[in-house]
Amino acid sequence: MYRTVPILAGFAFLLTSAVMAQTDSTWVRKYDCHLKTGSIVINGVADEIAWQLAPEVGEFTRFQKKDDLKVNHRTTAKMLWDEDNLYLLVAAEDPDIWSTMTVGDKECLCLEETVEVFIDPDGDGYDYAELHFNCLNTVNDIWIPQNTFKYRDGKPVDWKDLFSWQLTRMQHGVMNYGTVNDKSDVDKGTVFEIAIPWEGLGKIAGKANIPPKPGDVWRININRYERSRTGDDDVELSGWAPLDLSSYHVPEKFGYVKFIDKQ
Numbered sequence: 001m002y003r004t005v006p007i008l009a010g011f012a013f014l015l016t017s018a019v020m021a022q023t024d025s026t027w028v029r030k031y032d033c034h035l036k037t038g039s040i041v042i043n044g045v046a047d048e049i050a051w052q053l054a055p056e057v058g059e060f061t062r063f064q065k066k067d068d069l070k071v072n073h074r075t076t077a078k079m080l081w082d083e084d085n086l087y088l089l090v091a092a093e094d095p096d097i098w099s100t101m102t103v104g105d106k107e108c109l110c111l112e113e114t115v116e117v118f119i120d121p122d123g124d125g126y127d128y129a130e131l132h133f134n135c136l137n138t139v140n141d142i143w144i145p146q147n148t149f150k151y152r153d154g155k156p157v158d159w160k161d162l163f164s165w166q167l168t169r170m171q172h173g174v175m176n177y178g179t180v181n182d183k184s185d186v187d188k189g190t191v192f193e194i195a196i197p198w199e200g201l202g203k204i205a206g207k208a209n210i211p212p213k214p215g216d217v218w219r220i221n222i223n224r225y226e227r228s229r230t231g232d233d234d235v236e237l238s239g240w241a242p243l244d245l246s247s248y249h250v251p252e253k254f255g256y257v258k259f260i261d262k263q
Contacts, residue, residue, distance in 0.1 A: 027242075028241075028255075028256065029057070029058065029240055029241040029242075029255035029256065030255065030256045030257075030258070031055075031057050031058075031079065031220075031255055031256070031257050031258070032055070032258050032260045033079045033080065033081050033086075033257050033258065033259050033260060034053075034054060034055070034080060034081075034260045034262060035080070035081060035082060035214075035259075035260060035261050035262055036050050036080040036081060036082045036087060037049075037050055037053075038050050040080075040087060040193075040195070041173075042171040042172065042173045042193050042194070042195045043173040043175070043193065044173040044174045044175030044191045044192065044193045045173075045175055045191075045193075046089050046175075046191055046193055050080060051078060051080075051089055054078040054079070054080050054089070055078065056076050056077065056078055057076075057077045057078065057079070057222070057240050057255070058240065059074075060074070060075045060076075060077075060222075060224065060238045060239060060240055061238060061239070061242050062236055062237060062238045063237060063238070063239065063242055063243045063244065063245055063246070064236075064237055064245065069242070071236060071238045072226075072236055073092070073093050073094060073095075073224075073226045073236060073238075074092075074093040075090065075091065075092050075093070075115075075222075075224050075238060076090070076091045077089065077090045077091075077222050077240060079220075079257065081211075081212070081259055083198075083211050084197060084198065084211070085171075085195040085196055085197050085198065086119075086195070086196040086198070087193075087194065087195050087196075088117060088192070088193070088194040088196070088222070089191070089192070089193050089194075090115050090117075090133075090191070090192040090194075090222060091189060091190075091191045091192075092115060092189050092190050092191075092192070092224060092226075093188070093189040094113070094178075094187055094188075094189040094190060094226065095186050095187055095188075096183055096186075096187060096228070096229070097113075097135050097176050097178050097179075097180045097181075097187045097189070097190055098112070098113060098135070098180065098181050098183070098229060099112045099113055099114075099134040099135050099136050099138070099180070099181070100112065100181070101134060101136070101138050102136055102138055103138065104138050104139045104140050104141075105139075105140050105141065105142075105163045105164070106163070108132070108140070109132035109133075109134050109138060109140050110132065110225045112134065112225075112227060113134060113135065113225055113226060113227050114132045114133060114134045114224070114225050115132070115133045115134075115192050115222070115223070115224050115225075116130060116131065116132050116133075116222070116223045116224070116225070116248065117129070117130075117131040117133075117194070117220070117221075117222055117223075118130055118131075118220065118221045118222075118223070118248065118249075118251070118254060119131070119196070119201075119204065119218065119219075119220050120204070120206075120218070120219040120220070120251045120254060121201060121204060121205050121206055121208030121210075121212075121218050121219075122205070122206035122207040122208040122218075123217070123218065123219040123251075123254075124206055124207070125146060125147065125251040125252060126145060126146050126152070126206065127143065127144070127145060127146075127203055127204045127206055128144050128204055128219075128251055129141065129142070129143065129144070129167065129201070129204050130142040130143075130144050130248075130249075131167070131170075131194075131196075133172060133174070133192050133194065135174060135176055135180055135190045136174070136180070137172060137173070137174040139170075139172055140163070141165060141166060141167040141170065142162050142163055142165065143162050143165035143203060143204060144162065144249065145157060145162075147247070147249040147250065147251060149249075165202075165203070166200075167196065167197075167200045167201070167202075168197070168199075168200040168202075169197045169199070169200050170194070170195065170196055170197060170200060171194070171195040172192070172193070172194045172195075173192075173193045173194075174190060174191070174192055174193075175190065175191045175193075176190050177189055177190070177191070183229060198210045198211040198212075212259045213259070214259055214260065214261035215258065215259065216258070216259050217256050217257065217258045217259075218256075218257050218259075219251060219254035219255065219256065219257070220254055220255055220257045221239055221240055221241045221248070221253075221254040221255055222239065222240045223237070223238065223239035223240070223248050224236075224237070224238050224239065225237060226238070240255055241253050241254050241255040
């Protein structure tokens with residue numbers, strides 16, 4: 001879904017209700033993902049009681065500058081789960097919402113503004129998902145064999161092969177609070193709502209239980225590219241789990257998400 005509407009109280013709540021977390025790149029991110037109750041419509045509105053009850057993951061930090069981890073543009077996130085899906089809600093503060101990329105699985109959406117979700121179900125650093133979402137509701141679902149960008153036999157990856165992996169039956173909705181691709185005004189930001197079906201994880205699941213059992217722990221991270229229209233010199237890279245001035249592809253530093261059997 002792609003809609004442009006005035007700022008609503010719900011979006012303001014998503015960006016202001018988080019408890020301020022440490023901005024130290026050495027501490028480990030952990031999150032209790034609660035069992036969803038009631039229904040959720042994946043449309044980017046996030047007005048369901050289940051989302052209101054879900055805790056936030058904590059503050060995002062930038063990782064470009066070792067002495068300055070605080071972001072200029074806030075991002076908040078929540079997660080829920082049930083027997084069918086992993087649900088994610090990401091709210092990105094953005095005074096200028098823009099993107100031109102409307103075709104998924106063609107090139108990296110990170111060339112413009114995007115939110116990214118990394119999922120390594122069994123936490124072994126192999127066969128994890130890299131998912132991209134932009135404000136136009138364009139999506140990349142990518143299989144990453146390992147962070148060296150080589151297959152297990154040591155051969156370099158074929159990116160067409162990685163892009164060809166499909167996370168089947170994934171649902172995703174976007175709500176833009178502002179005017180997309182109009183730099184003449186000041187926007188509020190974008191809300192991304194995602195439902196990832198367990199059955200679609202396929203080759204990336206590894207040894208993980210599908211669906212997970214209460215008490216299981218997966219490795220997950222949520223990241224963001226915030227760019228101006230002027231080019232790569234003005235880009236803010238941030239994420240939930242800090243990555244020590246390295247790439248987003250640091251699976252050993254992804255957050256620890258524990259599945260809890262209550263809301």
